[in-house]
Amino acid sequence: MITLHGFAASNYYNIVKHTLLYKEVPFQENLIFAGSDELLKVSPVGKVPAITTAEGFNLSEANVICDFIEETYPDTPLYPTDASERAAVRQIMKIAELYLELPSRRLIPYVFSGTQAPDTVKEEVRQVLTRGIGALNQVCQFSPWIAGKELTMADIYMHYVNVVVKACAQAQLDWDVLAEIPGMKEWNKTMSQSDIAQKIEADRVANMPEFMQHVQAQIQAANAK
Ligand SMILES: N[C@@H](CCC(=O)N[C@@H](CS)C(=O)NCC(=O)O)C(=O)O
Missing domain, CATH: 1.20.1050.10 (Glutathione S-transferase Yfyf (Class Pi); Chain A, domain 2)
Incomplete structure (x- = not known):
């Protein structure tokens, strides 16, 4: 199964999440914020989102991931054939x-x-x-x-x-x-108004307090330097 790394308050993360849900590709979410060593292992520039496939292949950059998903799961296509x-x-x-x-x-x-x-x-x-x-x-x-x-x-x-x-x-x-x-x-x-967008919005709202705490901690750490 695909693991989607990142956090629900990220709009880039949600592009990939929406694509997976739209294509009904099974995936699990791994909550991880930017700036961590764990993220660097799966995302070379340390940005969200990234995915890891069942075979252990790591990939980052939202549009690259979406193209990979499209090619790997061509059913319910999201690109025209022409x-x-x-x-x-x-x-x-x-x-x-x-x-x-x-x-x-x-x-x-x-x-x-x-x-x-x-x-x-x-x-x-x-x-x-x-x-x-x-x-x-x-x-x-x-x-x-x-x-x-x-x-x-x-x-x-x-x-x-x-x-x-x-x-x-x-x-x-x-x-x-x-x-x-x-x-x-x-x-x-x-x-x-789609069910997928509404689920993603609910997850985004739920993740916001934790994300803002993370942002505040980063601002404080930068100010302390
Ligand atoms: N070009 C990247 C941009 C992703 C991006 O900027 N993600 C944000 C979260 S929404 C991030 O990880 N920011 C942390 C940072 O810039 O260090 C993509 O398309 O996936």
Whole structure:
């Protein structure tokens, strides 16, 4: 059986968890936070998520893990068979990561510490997000799914990217980023109503207090240096 390493408050972790649940692949969860030696054994850069297969194969990076799951468990496919359509799905995921997720993540330390990011940082983040919004407005279809008629990996990926974008941009930039992409909010609501998304959200909420304790301990340790 696959072991999924990480914690339920992580949106990257939840991309993989949603994929496993959607494909009905049996797995067990190993609660582990970033920054531990145990995680480094299965994830070379020490980030969540990682998986270990029954054969003892370790793999990290959410989209790489999802592609591995897709290839290993091709039933209930999450990518189209046509190469162009498949590439279009990956394009949405890449744009979402580079131009929405990663710039938003620059604001996370300020969100966690309850401080405001410097204006220069905010401006840089705003510029990258603006590019991402422009790109997603060109490539997202919402007809009804993000890449067209079928639900794909891009739907799962974007749904969990939006968790971070929403929280960070609202708190630090006073900006409702999802409202800038017509159709995104309605689609996101549909995504959040699935049984899988609701289970993942319940697990995320349950894990939050322990995760925040971990974050506070890390902040205190850094301040003590
Ligand atoms: N590129 C990685 C990013 C994963 C990531 O940033 N995970 C966060 C948790 S949501 C993490 O482990 N952060 C700890 C760190 O940056 O050291 C992926 O796609 O899996």
